[in-house]
Amino acid sequence: MHGRNSAPSSPDRTMGQRKRRKTASAAHVGHFFHSMRRIMPSESTSRPRKPCNCTKSLCLKLADIMLITPISQNAVSEGPSMMSRSGDRRPDRSCDRDVIEGPSLTAFSGTEGDASSASPHGIFNVFQLLSADFQACLDRNPEAFKPKIGKGKEGESDRRHSKGCNCKRSGCLKNYCECYEAKIMCSSICKCIGCKNFEESPERKTLMHLADAAEVRVQQQTAAKTKLSSQISDLLTRPAPSLSSGGGNPAVRPNSGLPPHMRYQRTQDKLDNNFRGNPSPRKSRVRAVAEDQKRTSWNEYGRRRSGPETPIRRDQQRDHPPGQHESGPGSMCLQPGYRSTFVTKEVAEATCACLLAQAEEGEKLSKSKAATERMILEEFGRCLMRVINSAGKAKSDPCPMSC
DNA sequence: GAGTTTGAAACT
DNA sequence: CAGTTTCAAACTC
Ligand SMILES: [Zn+2]
Ligand SMILES: [Zn+2]
Ligand SMILES: [Zn+2]
Ligand SMILES: [Zn+2]
Numbered sequence: 001m002h003g004r005n006s007a008p009s010s011p012d013r014t015m016g017q018r019k020r021r022k023t024a025s026a027a028h029v030g031h032f033f034h035s036m037r038r039i040m041p042s043e044s045t046s047r048p049r050k051p052c053n054c055t056k057s058l059c060l061k062l063a064d065i066m067l068i069t070p071i072s073q074n075a076v077s078e079g080p081s082m083m084s085r086s087g088d089r090r091p092d093r094s095c096d097r098d099v100i101e102g103p104s105l106t107a108f109s110g111t112e113g114d115a116s117s118a119s120p121h122g123i124f125n126v127f128q129l130l131s132a133d134f135q136a137c138l139d140r141n142p143e144a145f146k147p148k149i150g151k152g153k154e155g156e157s158d159r160r161h162s163k164g165c166n167c168k169r170s171g172c173l174k175n176y177c178e179c180y181e182a183k184i185m186c187s188s189i190c191k192c193i194g195c196k197n198f199e200e201s202p203e204r205k206t207l208m209h210l211a212d213a214a215e216v217r218v219q220q221q222t223a224a225k226t227k228l229s230s231q232i233s234d235l236l237t238r239p240a241p242s243l244s245s246g247g248g249n250p251a252v253r254p255n256s257g258l259p260p261h262m263r264y265q266r267t268q269d270k271l272d273n274n275f276r277g278n279p280s281p282r283k284s285r286v287r288a289v290a291e292d293q294k295r296t297s298w299n300e301y302g303r304r305r306s307g308p309e310t311p312i313r314r315d316q317q318r319d320h321p322p323g324q325h326e327s328g329p330g331s332m333c334l335q336p337g338y339r340s341t342f343v344t345k346e347v348a349e350a351t352c353a354c355l356l357a358q359a360e361e362g363e364k365l366s367k368s369k370a371a372t373e374r375m376i377l378e379e380f381g382r383c384l385m386r387v388i389n390s391a392g393k394a395k396s397d398p399c400p401m402s403c
Numbered sequence: 404g405a406g407t408t409t410g411a412a413a414c415t
Numbered sequence: 416c417a418g419t420t421t422c423a424a425a426c427t428c
Contacts, residue, residue, distance in 0.1 A: 053424080057422060166411075170410080174426075176410060176426080
């Protein structure tokens, strides 16, 4: 049935008559092995491969099949049924691209040794219950199970494409190129035209640098987001601090463990300062802040906050030593001309509206001043969370606030 | 998401 | 071997 085939260059056409001429090719096999890697997680770090989307290529789609049916139940007589489609076309290369990194044959052959030494027929013995399509594949191409690119694990010299690429228009610097996709240089066996994928290629170096920079950027972004999230959740879970000197539990130190710009008392100072120009003793402070916001543009607001008549308090002086920018902490989006990617003017306004709503709510419910301020701060924390989540999704939603 | 580009493999 | 066809993935907008 699977006797050694003649030359690979002379395909056997007799078998095609009985069961639709479709050939399980090296492409199929590559797909097959990567499918098996998902099923048999013998490898330490075998990231799952995305299943292919072949529809017309006679791809066997073993990823799906094997996940449903145990290998032992894939009767050999049912070979044709394993074919995904009944077309009469050749297999496609796409699945073959999966084989670039090379499957770990030891996982299937049960033999020790590296992948390159595993014999195709050893593999075949393990899976002899598989369909005749695989037998045909092996017969047709004894090299089918050999990875195109040596894994080069510790040894690195064998990291080269077994056949070389034939790129003509990609410069071998896009993933169209199998060499580039495998993160290796093109070699002398490549027949590419206009290749820029060699060690000294300036284009290649530029590309590598860009990729590295992008990677660093992503890492920094992730780290910053994580840190900010933890800080905010810390704030939200903190017990309500006392605002007045005699009010709270003396054992609690509300400011401990928070960076200066997030300490509660400091924030309270900001509220006070924001409001200092309009000191109506009758109104509650939060109410006055709200009214201030209502009739003041954001630019004016920001400018006025740092106006000349602002009384400088001692703790503010600590935060803003001479020479530092005059804008208060957390007010970036309020600075004239500053444009934040995520804290846009709309976001800032929406945030203030949310805070105002909390202020009014607190007043309506006759809450204490401390309780109302606490509500406002917690609302602020929720607003920040929304901004952070919105930024994480990197959507272009102009206003992540939903209040 | 739709449309285009690309190169491997099958085929002639 | 070269040229063509076919295909799904990579890429672009
Ligand atoms: Zn496929
Ligand atoms: Zn190439
Ligand atoms: Zn190459
Ligand atoms: Zn090349």
